[in-house]
Amino acid sequence: MEEYTPFGHSDYQTIIANIKKFSSEGKKTAVISTINGDSNVPFYKELGNQGIKATDVPVVAFSVGEEELRGVDTKPLVGHLAAWNYFMSVKNPTNTAFIKEWTAYAKAHNLPGQKDKPLTNDPMEATYVGIHMWAQAVEKAKSTDTDKVIAAMAGQKFKAPSGFVLEMDAKNHHLHKPVFIGEVKSDGQFKVVWKTPGPIKAQPWSPYIPGNDKKKDEPEVKK
């Protein structure tokens, strides 16, 4: 079952009813949610109030992180899942320092919302890593010329708050990152329940879609 909504959709009654119906037909049910942004709030509110618990129908979200959960009462959502390359709750010295830096920044710049409850999330971490890698590449290339920096990007390494040293693939310029799956906790943070042993190489093409086997993971070298 696949359903789409317009951007900014705020009424998930019908979709939740369909999910309930689907799961009541005895099939083992999980929901993969690609809902983006604000619409997550009405979705999860409806989910909670319709009594769908993670133990019956777990929802795996690809774009719900700490920041999205800020606007939701997470108590009814405990146990729902999200997949990211970083969670704020990951424990390692780099992350502790990262969170500390961000907290200080949010306070110093009086950022509304963030100053009372600073949150970090995957997109922030990705940006943080990205800008540092870019800086490293610029230093290596000794230039800010786009083409030279692109060339210098290949193979850059950076110790990321996720606790791993990330590396940019020398050929396809995707980042090798770890994957975490976390369960929502009642405080809006995630409890990591599964993770890859280390960073994995990005696979731009899903091997599960027929026809993709011919597509290459790395571009042919430009002439």
Added chain:
Amino acid sequence: MNKTLTARLFGPKAWGFLLAFAILALIVVPLLNLAVPGSSPLHVSTYWVTLIGKIMCYAIVALAMDLVWGYTGILSLGHGIFFALGGYGMGMYLMRSIGRDGVYHSDLPDFMVFLNWKELPWYWQGTEHFLYAMLLILLIPGLLALIFGFFAFRSRIKGVYFSIITQAMTYAAMLLFFRNETGFGGNNGFTDFKRILGFSITSPQTRVALFAVTAICLIGALLLGRYIVTSKLGRVLTAIRDAETRVMFSGYNPLPYKLFIWTLSAVICAIAGALYVPQVGIINPSEMGTANSIEIAIWTAVGGRGTLIGPLIGAGIVNGVKSWFTVAFPEYWLYFLGLIFILVTLWMPRGIVGLVGQLRERLRGKETQA
């Protein structure tokens, strides 16, 4: 009406300005961009050429809006749809002319490969021909406007009602274009264009050429607009704006007049959209957003409704300030834009052009007193 056409359109001074603008846009800017080396202070960078080209597209849209709103009193809050349709028409051609140079080296546009489509949908057939695509750019928005306008004006929907249903139409179209199944690239729209008519789309020469074409279209739209508003047709339009009932009682049927100007406005908008896309390099459904269409109205209002030069000035100033503001103080851009809306409607009902006129009269008044 025995004046010559040239004299009817503009006074000698205005013709002078127009000529100066044409020289500036068609000769001076291209030379400063292409012939003057980048180190020289006189060099106009490609960034500026593109930015001004973009703003000129907006100016054409504002002009089109003024023809229906300023002169005929029909406020459309959905002009974004015509702009976007024109843009999508051009985008289809540009997507096809990428050929096999896309990421997937397929004959199909990249997004279709991505969706695992095997062949072109029927409405994409023939779009690789430039002239056919141009025809689509004119015909599709024109037809849509004609049909929509015919039913709306025949039912004598006017004023705010008309504004609201244009808004509904554009909103519905936006939702439709957001779908991947519609076949226009979903929310990503079209991008990653490579060439137009065989020329690289990113080369400075192509940029300048597009800039020049936009300038010509702008001048053309201005002349056409001027021709219409100074004609008998234009008088009827203004009369419809001021008292539609009286126009009807005088024996005129407003329907064909409104329909003509509405459709024309839509087509001009579409041309602007088609010029906009190759310069900006992307078209996606957000161009049909509610806010975009309303912003078009504010360009016109800021410059001065019911004058033809006003919308051009309005579009130039608002977008110029926007380009600067959103870089310099992104936090305050919405305050600024919001305040413009409020102040202009409260104290400058005739826009900047009206304000200049008032100032001039006041000065003249002082002179005569002295």
Added chain:
Amino acid sequence: MTLTRTLICKAGLALCLLAGSLLAQARPSPELVMQIATGDNDAKIAALNAIAASADSEARPLLEALRDDNLKSLAGKQAIIYDGETATDAITGAKLAKVPEELDDVVTNNRVTSALEAALAALDITSTDRDTRLQAVKHLQDSPDPAILPLLDKALTTEKDSEIATLLRYTQASAQLHHPDKAVRMAAIKTLGDSGDPEARQLLGGLLEKDGASYKEADGDVRLAAQHAIIAINHHLKLGEILGGLFTGVSLGSILLLAALGLAITYGLMGVINMAHGELIMIGAYTTFVVQNLIRTHAPSLFAYYPLIAIPIAFLVSAAFGALIERLVIRHLYGRPLETLLATWGISLVLIQLVRNIFGAQNVMVENPAWLSGGIQVMSNLILPWNRLAIIAFSILVVAGVALILTRTRLGLFVRAVTQNRQMASCVGVATPRVDTLAFALGSGIAGLAGCALSQVGNVAPDFGQGYIVDSFMVVVLGGVGQLAGTVYAALGLGVLNKLLEGYAGAVLAKIAVLVIIIVFIQKRPQGLFAVKGRFVED
């Protein structure tokens, strides 16, 4: 899902026979405790099921510790319950002299959590508190395991409450489907046929499946009974679906109504196109957010009632903003509807940015208090969420209130007079500017009420009001300008129509279809559903 769970339960049953039952009514055996604390997920589930079957009340501290993330393991050798202050050994119950430093969390995933809930429910089923028992039996109903049959039988003998007893009987019947006695099976199937429960349908369906060449249920009579029971359940479910669809439509309609009602006054009666209407809704929602936070910090005992307290405040705040907007801007633009539209659009941009600077661009959390969380289970597949029920009731109250104000009060009389003929009203001494301000404030205040209500179902962010502006205008225009009744019908009609179409065509196409229908409809009736009758001079 239930099937797999039953399989796991079977595994647990074997274990339970080995370890659990011998030690019943004593502390859970050290093996079980260690299995929960250090075993893998399957081992944990097996151990939890063993505890559930024994209904060993001594196991409660252990289970609760696991639920509250207080169960820890020390180097995989010792299970410890650590509540943040003191640490006790989970097996012996002895208090530890000092809290060990390196305690590992016992990680539970969803499957473990669900076994844990079943185990806790098995303990709660004999609780003295009615609600606890009700919750417990609902949990057990999800995983009917023959191993808990003795427990259910025992609970049924003492249960007085009819609702709980019914649920217990359903659970009992589910667990009896594979009973060796044919009469017991037939009775169980009959009971389940009345339950209308999709899970029961699933269990019954299992009887009809073939296991190789023979049916899982060997007896033909029993199979026939199961088929009848399934049909009965399907009827029941279909009814629930239809009612549910209707409810979602009415619920959406009530939200549209609340959002559009304020506009019906400012636009419908006064002719002011207020594009900042959405932002007045947003201000109402943020007011609710602020009230929520203030009550949480200053008067936590009143927290459950914060939406009620927020209602009048949201009304007043939005009304104050409305009055200010009317005085400063709209006042100067009467009779120029298109200009008002642009000016109020400008106001809306300023308000959005203002809120963004104060509260941040991200969503803020507005919590449902306990009485607005969850829902009432009307049928097995129909839950009506309390927050939506409350909004429907609230919208009825607001409409009634507005109708009263407009028809029964002096202000209402003045507003209607000014609407009909401004000059004449002014001539007979109505202070029209004052009436304008008050009427606009009223419309804005209702927008604030809508914001208060919307904060309970949706997100609250600076630009969330924009999502409602187009819909609200559609409702007002469709209903007919100047007609409150029209607004009500239009809102409900659009809500139900939208949800009906969504069921067939999906959310995107439904929305597009609704917009197209509105456009076509206005062609037919440019004055809306309920046009004001009579001859009017246009312009």
